[in-house]
Amino acid sequence: GLLFCGRPAPGGHDVLHGLAVSLCRGGSDSAKLLGFVGGVDGFFGEHCVEITPELAAAHKRTGGFDLLGRSKDSFAKEEPLKKKAIEVCNNLGLSGLVLVGGTRTATDAVELAEFFAANNCATAVVTVPAGIEGSLLNPFVEVPVGFDSAAKTICQLVGNTATDGASARKYYYFLRLMDGGSTGLNNTSHMSVEVGLACRPNVCLVGEDIARRDMTLKRVINYVADVICKRAEKKMDYGVIVCPEGLLASIPETRVLLSELEKLRFDGELSLDKLLPLMSTFSRSLFEELPSYIQAQLLKERGSNKGIQLTPIETERLLADWVGAELERRKQAGAYTGKFSPVCQFIGYQARGSVPSNFDSNYGFALGCVAAALGTSGFNGYMATASGLRNDPSKWRFAGAPITALMATNPDPSKGPFVPPKNVDETSSAWKAWKKIRVECEVDDMYENPGPIQIVGSAAEKVTQSLEERARSWGETGNYLDTLDSLHTKMQHIQEALRPGCVSRLARTAKNTLSTIEEIINMMKDEGERL
8 A cells, every 4th residue: 555645746656656567567466556545544544546557657757646645744643543554454455555755754654663563463664755855865865756856846946037037137036945844843955955056046045054053033134135235236136045944943043932832732823812921031022023924924723743834934025024124224324225126936836746857757666666575575664765876777776774774863852763854964065065156156147047857868867966966975886785785795805804713913903903993983973873
């Protein structure tokens, strides 16, 4: 059985296609793929349809999850629902249950898999990493299904907007990108970095960078205003400002406000008169300073994970309004003489349902085949993965990774271990590549318009610049799995060379050398655990 748990991502239907084709090739006439209509809700209602290879093929290379649909993200957190999940799987005779989604789906899958094993349920729970925010990253998962297509679609829209701005030369476009806000306050900015590298806007705000530097909201406003003033000195009263949808969760004071609001559990929307008395003096003062439209958006109904939904919050409008106020103050002081005409846009939903790129279509199909193999072979609690994705698909390496190997201790002691979203690392080559050019982008027009997703031609097989930069750390054709194989081969060679009877000088040299390597490994391991 398969159900879509996470947000829609291009390539999801190709996962379905890979599953259906793989089961059909297995040679068993009794093998069937059941797709649950309406996601989690459809699963518990046993609302499913048989997905034949012909039906799946008719929907391959199409965006979104519209063939089956989806519902809430959270899956079977409470024990009664877990028992109900076992009942559904037993009733339908499922040998495997494939969950397609991001970090929250993977975390839920582990809990469900452990519960199934503890209660002698024969169904193997398997996940396929998917999500346009690109935050499900770890040594086994180089990129989730959907990020490539969504990034290329968003880059096309940003590139088109930048081209328009450079043509009209009178607007400042404030563009907010769907970029990990669905993960709550642990949001990421991988999409923003990719847009920065591919489109080269004048300002590209990255949440993790702002959080690392403890930039207050005023500092962020002043930074954007400074860029606009520098461009005004060159008679360039236009530009493109990009920010992630989860920006407010990265700014220290607004993060405190959001954390307080998240702790106030309620059903539906909360009225202002009930909210203010429950807030600290600091957060209340900040909340009252925010525009009324932001206040209203902060009080909207919570997401399925009970967290504040950052997607509806018009952060780009807040930036434009407060930057405009700062520029007016500077104009009154004689420090700014330009013109400021902001235009605000939110870009994201257009990308979730985009036609998948060749990469995502191939990747989704391949992971569907891997998921079928894992599910029919009884590998419970595993994630379908592939390595070497920068290379031609014929050179990709596939594996099933135990999801527990991807988990980390939850910073909230009241919650258990989880599969964490991967933040933009300041040491990553993708971030360094953007940091190298961002100052030049602020004052000059370095816009690039990558155009739409290509299906044929020389550009059709290109991967995102973020994946390309990450892959370079492994060498020209290397990857994680190949590196592990090489290490195991070397360790086996060392073990054979140091068998009893080897010369004493070799033993002493090996001991000293390996002791040094052990110290380095322990240091790097401790650093990795802290990160």
